[in-house]
Amino acid sequence: MIVWICTDMEGLAGIDHWDQCYHPDDHAPEYLYGRDQLTEDANAAIEGCFDAGVTEVRILDGHGRNRNKGFTEALDERATKVWIASRNPLRWEGLDDSVQAVVMIGQHAMAGTINGFLDHTQSPKDLCCFRINGEEAGEMSQMALYAGGFGVSLVYVSGDEALCSEAARIFPKVSSTPTKQGTGWATCDLYPRNEVRSNIRRDIKKALLSSDWNTPWKLTLPIEVSVEFAWSGKVDGFARIPGVQRNHARAVSWKIDDLRNIFDWPNPGWHPLA
Numbered sequence: 427m428i429v430w431i432c433t434d435m436e437g438l439a440g441i442d443h444w445d446q447c448y449h450p451d452d453h454a455p456e457y458l459y460g461r462d463q464l465t466e467d468a469n470a471a472i473e474g475c476f477d478a479g480v481t482e483v484r485i486l487d488g489h490g491r492n493r494n495k496g497f498t499e500a501l502d503e504r505a506t507k508v509w510i511a512s513r514n515p516l517r518w519e520g521l522d523d524s525v526q527a528v529v530m531i532g533q534h535a536m537a538g539t540i541n542g543f544l545d546h547t548q549s550p551k552d553l554c555c556f557r558i559n560g561e562e563a564g565e566m567s568q569m570a571l572y573a574g575g576f577g578v579s580l581v582y583v584s585g586d587e588a589l590c591s592e593a594a595r596i597f598p599k600v601s602s603t604p605t606k607q608g609t610g611w612a613t614c615d616l617y618p619r620n621e622v623r624s625n626i627r628r629d630i631k632k633a634l635l636s637s638d639w640n641t642p643w644k645l646t647l648p649i650e651v652s653v654e655f656a657w658s659g660k661v662d663g664f665a666r667i668p669g670v671q672r673n674h675a676r677a678v679s680w681k682i683d684d685l686r687n688i689f690d691w692p693n694p695g696w697h698p699l700a
């Protein structure tokens with residue numbers, strides 16, 4: 427069995443401050459601390475996969491600010507690092523129909539979640555609401571849909587309590603491990619890191635060994651994506667791309683006929699259905 431893991435930082439055990447994820451200086455102690463937390467949660471997940479008898483683990487550093495340099499040298503060498511295979515349209519390296527299960531580590535809740543620690547969808551503070559066929563969705567749903575395009579299931583996620591509730595609500599068959607309780611957008615109460623990491627290892631193994639996880643998320647095509655931003659200036663550029671409807675000064679929508687295009691943003695090099 428091949429497992430493909432996407433990591434993020436906001437939902438990691440041990441992360442309780444914006445600077446640990448986003449400090450612009452690569453050498454800032456806060457950011458170096460964040461990279462250590464990322465690597466340790468990733469290693470717990472990788473161990474859980476191999477405990478379950480997986481033959482290959484592919485792992486993507488999905489936190490944009492890291493520019494694919496987030497993992498430290500302490501990352502478990504049994505895992506293969508992957509990155510972006512192409513950008514217009516966006517394709518993730520190593521995630522295709524050779525994979526059986528997708529896992530997300532350190533994930534955050536969708537934009538607009540009460541007590542979701544650093545909740546956002548793609549663009550913190552700019553993007554207010556992302557919808558798939560009219561239903562509010564976050565990055566977890568986007569990944570589940572992308573994987574569904576290959577017939578692959580999202581099986582497991584780790585993140586704060588808000589992310590775990592989002593998983594339970596939208597994907598009842600997806601297992602989750604909570605890492606902390608958000609108390610506001612930028613504040614949270616951490617759970618003990620080592621306990622969380624042994625839970626991640628145990629819960630992934632259990633999820634992969636259960637018989638109930640094979641439920642790829644598929645929707646009938648075409649599907650409608652609609653996005654509301656915080657200010658109209660964000661929308662002006664999108665609104666000029668063929669296929670994009672402007673529904674409001676701050677809102678646009680478009681249609682896609684391939685589930686894998688759920689991460690694509692209309693631009694001169696890629697446009698949605700006309």
Ligand SMILES: [Zn+2]
Nearest residue numbers: 434435436489
């Ligand atoms: Zn992130």
